[in-house]
Structures are given as C-alpha cells and as structure tokens.
Amino acid sequence: MSDISTTETVGWRAWLMTDAPGSRTQARLASLYNGWLSFRSNPMAMAGLVILLGLLFTAAFAPLLAPHDPFYQTLANRLQPPLSDGHLLGTDSLGRDILSRIIYGSRITLQIVFLVAVIAPVAGLLVGTIAGYTGGWLDVILMRITDIFLAFPRLVLALAFVAALGAGIGNAILAISLTAWPPYARIARAETLTIRNSDYISAIRLQGAGPLRIITKHIWPLCISSLIVRVTLDMAGVILAAAGLGFLGLGAQPPSPEWGAMISEGRKFILDHWWVATMPGLAIFTVSLAFNLLGDGLRDVLDPKSGEGS
Amino acid sequence: MTSQPLLSLRGLSAYFPIKSGLMQKTTGWIKAVDDITFDVKPGETLGLVGESGCGKTTLSRTILGLRAVQSGSIRFDGEDLTGMSLRDLVSKRRDMQLIFQDPNASLDPKRRVGATVRAGLDIHRIGTVRERDERVAEMFARVGLDPSLRNRFPHEFSGGQRQRIGIARALIMKPRFVICDEPVSALDVSVQSQVLNLLKDLQEELNLTYLFVAHNLAVVEHMVDRVAVMYLGRIVELADRDELFDRPQHPYTKALIDAIPAATPANRRHRALLKGDIPSPANLPPGCPFQARCPSVMSKCKEKMPPDFVTGGNHRVACWLAEDT
Numbered sequence: 001m002s003d004i005s006t007t008e009t010v011g012w013r014a015w016l017m018t019d020a021p022g023s024r025t026q027a028r029l030a031s032l033y034n035g036w037l038s039f040r041s042n043p044m045a046m047a048g049l050v051i052l053l054g055l056l057f058t059a060a061f062a063p064l065l066a067p068h069d070p071f072y073q074t075l076a077n078r079l080q081p082p083l084s085d086g087h088l089l090g091t092d093s094l095g096r097d098i099l100s101r102i103i104y105g106s107r108i109t110l111q112i113v114f115l116v117a118v119i120a121p122v123a124g125l126l127v128g129t130i131a132g133y134t135g136g137w138l139d140v141i142l143m144r145i146t147d148i149f150l151a152f153p154r155l156v157l158a159l160a161f162v163a164a165l166g167a168g169i170g171n172a173i174l175a176i177s178l179t180a181w182p183p184y185a186r187i188a189r190a191e192t193l194t195i196r197n198s199d200y201i202s203a204i205r206l207q208g209a210g211p212l213r214i215i216t217k218h219i220w221p222l223c224i225s226s227l228i229v230r231v232t233l234d235m236a237g238v239i240l241a242a243a244g245l246g247f248l249g250l251g252a253q254p255p256s257p258e259w260g261a262m263i264s265e266g267r268k269f270i271l272d273h274w275w276v277a278t279m280p281g282l283a284i285f286t287v288s289l290a291f292n293l294l295g296d297g298l299r300d301v302l303d304p305k306s307g308e309g310s
Numbered sequence: 311m312t313s314q315p316l317l318s319l320r321g322l323s324a325y326f327p328i329k330s331g332l333m334q335k336t337t338g339w340i341k342a343v344d345d346i347t348f349d350v351k352p353g354e355t356l357g358l359v360g361e362s363g364c365g366k367t368t369l370s371r372t373i374l375g376l377r378a379v380q381s382g383s384i385r386f387d388g389e390d391l392t393g394m395s396l397r398d399l400v401s402k403r404r405d406m407q408l409i410f411q412d413p414n415a416s417l418d419p420k421r422r423v424g425a426t427v428r429a430g431l432d433i434h435r436i437g438t439v440r441e442r443d444e445r446v447a448e449m450f451a452r453v454g455l456d457p458s459l460r461n462r463f464p465h466e467f468s469g470g471q472r473q474r475i476g477i478a479r480a481l482i483m484k485p486r487f488v489i490c491d492e493p494v495s496a497l498d499v500s501v502q503s504q505v506l507n508l509l510k511d512l513q514e515e516l517n518l519t520y521l522f523v524a525h526n527l528a529v530v531e532h533m534v535d536r537v538a539v540m541y542l543g544r545i546v547e548l549a550d551r552d553e554l555f556d557r558p559q560h561p562y563t564k565a566l567i568d569a570i571p572a573a574t575p576a577n578r579r580h581r582a583l584l585k586g587d588i589p590s591p592a593n594l595p596p597g598c599p600f601q602a603r604c605p606s607v608m609s610k611c612k613e614k615m616p617p618d619f620v621t622g623g624n625h626r627v628a629c630w631l632a633e634d635t
Binding site: 024200203206207210218221 | 371374376400401403404406407408410411412415416417418419420421426429430433434461476479483
C-alpha cells in the first residue's frame with residue numbers, strides 16, 4: 001500500500017507509467033498513455049492532430065469566429081482582394097466574406113467526414129466479415145459485388161449515384177459512402193479469413209458458439225484497429241470526393257458555403273481574382289493533409305505489425 | 311473394461327478435394343483420414359501416434375465435428391454423431407472437448423483469459439453469472455493457476471501457463487471425452503512433464519477419457535493404456551501399450567520405437583531407421599501405403615491393401631507379415 005501512495009504523490013504521470021497497475025482502469029489508461037507518448041514523438045502526426053483540432057474548434061464556434069454573415073451579399077463590395085478593409089481573405093463574386101464562408105464550410109466538411117466515417121466502415125465490416133466467415137457462394141456473390149464497386153473510379157461512381165438520387169448534401173454523403181465501403185470489405189474479409197481458421201475460433205465453436213457470436217464477439221474486435229487506420233487515411237479522399245461533387249454542382253447546393261462549391265464559383269474569375277478559388281482550395285488541401293498525417297501516425301501506434309514504433 | 315465403448319469409429323473417412331482449373335473442378339481427393347475403425351473405452355487413454363501429416367489432427371477434428379465426414383460413422387455414447395442435426399450436435403459437443411497443440415494460437419489475443427474460459431458457460435447459459443465466475447476461479451485453481459490472473463490477456467502468460475488455460479477452457483464444460491492434440495509438443499521439455507502430470511491427475515479426479523494424439527512415442531508411453539499407430543490416414547497397428555512396445559508387428563511401428571532416443575545408446579540393438587519421405591497422399595499406388603518405405607516389402611504388398619489381422623487378444627495390425635501368425 002505504501003508503494004501506491006508514494007507513486008500517487010509523485011503525480012499522475014508516474015501513476016500512468018507504473019509497472020504494476022493497481023486496477024484495470026489504471027492499466028487501460030496507462031496503455032493509452034503509452035500510445036499517446038509514441039504518437040507524440042511523431043511531429044508530423046502531431047501537426048495533423050493540431051490542424052484537425054483547430055478544424056473542430058472552428059466548426060464548433062463558427063458563429064463567434066466568423067467576422068461576417070456567410071450569406072450576406074453586398075454587390076458593391078464584390079471581388080475585394082485579400083487583406084482589404086474588413087475582409088481578411090477578400091470577398092467573392094457576390095460580395096460575401098470568404099473567410100466567414102470557409103469557417104462555416106468547415107461544419108459541412110466535418111459533417112460529411114463524420115457520417116462517411118461511420119457508414120462506410122460499418123457497411124464494409126458487415127459485408128467483409130460475413131463473406132469471409134461463411135465462405136462459399138455467399139462469399140463469391142458479396143465479393144463480386146465489391147469488385148464491381150471497385151472497378152469504377154470513385155468520383156465517377158459517386159457522380160452516378162448523385163445523378164440518380166438527386167443533388168444535395170445528404171445524397172452526396174450517401175453516394176460517397178456507397179463508393180467508400182468496398183476497400184473496408186476487402187480488409188475485413190482478409191482479416192476474417194486468417195482469423196476464421198485459427199485455433200481459438202475452433203475452440204469457441206467446440207464450446208457451442210454459433211456464427212453470429214463468433215463474428216460479433218471474436219472477429220469484429222480483431223478487425224477494428226486496421227479499419228480505424230484505414231478510415232483516417234481515407235478521410236482525405238472523402239473530403240476530396242465531397243469537394244469534387246460540390247465543384248460539379250452535385251453536392252451541397254448554393255448558397256451553402258461548401259468548399260468545393262466555392263471553388264466552382266471562383267473558377268470563372270480564376271485569372272483576374274485568384275483568391276476566390278484559391279482560399280477554399282487551401283482549406284481543402286490543409287484538412288486533407290492533416291488527415292493523412294494523423295492516419296500515418298495512428299497506424300504506427302495501432303498497428304503492432306509495423307515494429308516497435310522505432 | 312467390458313462396458314460399452316464411449317467413442318466408436320467405424321470406417322471413418324475424411325477427404326480433402328483437390329481442385330484445379332478455372333471452374334475449380336474436383337480432380338481428385340486427398341485421403342487425410344481413410345477407413346478408420348477403433349473404439350475408446352470409458353476411462354481409458356488411447357494414444358494416437360504417427361508422423362506429421364499422417365492425418366492425426368484431421369482425425370481429431372473430424373471426431374469433434376469441426377470437419378465434414380466423408381463416410382463411415384462416429385458413435386459417441388451409443389449415439390451416431392454423423393447423422394445428427396446441428397442443434398443436437400452443439401449440445402453433444404459439451405461432452406467432447408479438445409486441448410490444442412499450440413497454446414499461442416488457441417487463445418483469442420484480444421480477450422481476457424477468464425472470459426475465454428468462461429465462454430462455454432456463457433454460451434450454454436449454465437448457472438448465474440456469479441456461479442460462472444466461481445467455476446472459472448475453481449477451474450483456474452485446479453489447473454494450477456492463480457484465479458486472480460483471470461483478468462489478464464494471453465500474451466501475459468508463458469507457454470505452459472497458456473496451455474493450462476487451454477486445459478481449463480476444455481474442462482470447464484465438464485466433458486467426458488477429451489482429445490489432447492499434441493498438448494505438449496509446443497512446450498519446453500521442462501514444462502512438458504508438468505502439463506502431462508496435470509492431465510493425468512485431472513483424468514483421475516474428473517473420470518475423463520482421453521484420446522491422446524502425439525508424434526512422439528516417448529511421451530505416449532507415460533500417458534496411455536493403448537496405442538494406435540497411424541500412417542497416411544490409416545491405423546496400421548493397435549495394441550495395449552506394453553504389448554505394442556514389447557512386440558511391435560508392423561515395420562512402421564518398429565521404426566517409430568527405434569527412433570526413441572535411448573538413455574544408454576551403447577547397449578541398444580540395431581536401429582531400423584526409415585528412409586525416404588511419405589509418398590504424396592494424392593495418388594497412392596495400389597496395395598499397402600507403406601510399401602515405398604518398408605524394409606521388408608513383398609510383392610503382395612504392391613497388389614493388395616493388407617486387411618486388419620488380429621494377433622493375440624487385443625493386438626491388431628494391418629500388414630501382410632502378420633498374415634501367418
């Protein structure tokens with residue numbers, strides 16, 4: 001007991017780093033803390049994390065941060081260059097403040113990213129584990145469907161879906177999810193195939209477990225970490241796809257300040273008034289890059305196969 | 311030992327299809343387990359010995375229903391398992407458990423070992439949650455592990471401890487029949503005897519019947535009452551332990567016994583060591599499967615498969631050499 005009390009006096013850091021955790025929660029927190037330490041030693045991943053936290057902050061406090069109403073048009077003030085009076089990033093063709101629009105646009109981007117990150121991996125996990133575990137004709141059918149989805153370029157397929165479903169942000173999210181799940185299904189199936197024939201699955205079958213229990217309680221937990229890494233690495237692609245749909249006028253509809261749609265509006269003036277298209281473009285670039293950096297860092301922490309985090 | 315056998319196999323076969331070509335047509339069969347007949351009596355330990363790839367593991371998995379039966383029958387406690395519905399089979403399986411060869415591969419790396427051991431009770435909804443936990447703690451103590459280790463993960467244990475967890479998982483279902491699939495071959499020699507002794511003690515305490523699979527006759531000698539020798543999916547010789555070690559009849563059994571390292575090599579007799587490899591089980595020549603490696607092969611061996619000859623009481627051997635005796 002004296003041992004524990006002395007470590008507590010040294011502080012929470014020592015408590016987290018102890019070799020002999022006193023409780024399950026402490027052990028869990030300690031392993032999280034260790035992961036965090038190895039993540040923190042990667043400056044690029046930290047940069048990505050900081051940018052994304054900034055994005056979250058911006059989206060959460062958009063009304064407080066934005067200097068102007070993103071929808072307020074003053075045609076007299078149209079196409080003001082950056083750093084002009086009251087408009088840090090200038091104004092667009094309808095005289096709306098570009099900075100405010102980018103700030104509000106972060107909400108749309110986050111909404112897309114979050115929903116796709118929930119829908120696509122879950123769908124992929126379901127399809128992949130069911131195909132991998134049951135095998136036989138069900139596997140063949142499910143994986144051929146996956147192949148068909150993979151055979152189309154992502155944006156083209158999303159375009160087709162939006163064209164069929166109708167333009168709009170909700171349908172864009174749905175379309176992107178529909179094009180994003182096949183890689184997850186592939187990963188989940190590959191993991192399932194290696195897990196399926198392992199001895200511990202045989203053991204649980206001998207104890208009487210059915211397929212449902214085996215898939216949900218034994219296969220899913222083992223698939224999830226590789227899917228999480230894939231999700232963060234995929235997010236950049238999702239943002240680009242969403243922006244691409246917006247650019248083509250099939251995603252968020254005007255006057256909504258979606259970044260892709262903003263670029264599309266700025267396209268007409270790109271030679272004379274470069275900032276109208278460039279500023280939202282930079283926002284897309286920054287956020288995509290941040291997701292990629294974060295994903296790389298997370299992979300190093302979560303994937304034990306890539307070594308001891310050298 | 312005149313009672314009804316607990317497990318009885320009659321002509322049991324399990325084949326793997328060989329598929330080839332674009333349409334995955336079955337072009338042949340690998341006879342991993344071929345026409346196997348034997349009984350296991352209640353309370354005994356039957357050793358199953360053979361070299362790697364002879365079908366020992368396939369046989370044990372087929373008995374447990376983890377693999378499809380090609381033909382023949384498996385009767386457990388008087389009931390035929392091969393024609394049984396899945397639901398009945400699940401409840402029957404509680405009486406038959408398996409102890410795995412590789413303790414590293416047989417525990418789910420992401421589950422706490424207590425949950426792994428408890429899973430069988432959870433699935434069959436035996437007792438309340440509290441009673442299940444008590445039984446897990448009891449079982450841990452019985453296999454020589456501190457019950458407080460239940461909340462750890464498999465990677466925190468040594469190989470011997472993991473095998474004890476595997477044993478606890480199998481025995482918590484209160485089975486009557488346990489297949490030990492080379493339970494010590496993945497362990498250090500120093501730990502092997504501990505685990506073997508544990509298995510023996512548990513057999514006495516819990517009145518278990520074992521099918522003890524091994525590729526090592528030396529291990530088998532300490533554990534079993536009778537020995538079945540397997541070669542390329544068939545049982546070539548089956549006898550009481552002492553009878554088999556003293557009077558082996560099949561040339562393959564003789565070679566296996568000669569391969570046991572001796573403590574005093576100087577005064578051992580001539581060793582009949584096998585030459586050559588196991589032939590491919592995909593296309594065996596007619597006749598005895600052992601003909602290519604047999605030191606005393608005859609022309610008859612290349613024509614007809616030897617049937618089982620019974621020589622003296624319980625000794626059964628599938629070799630033409632035993633025909634006259």
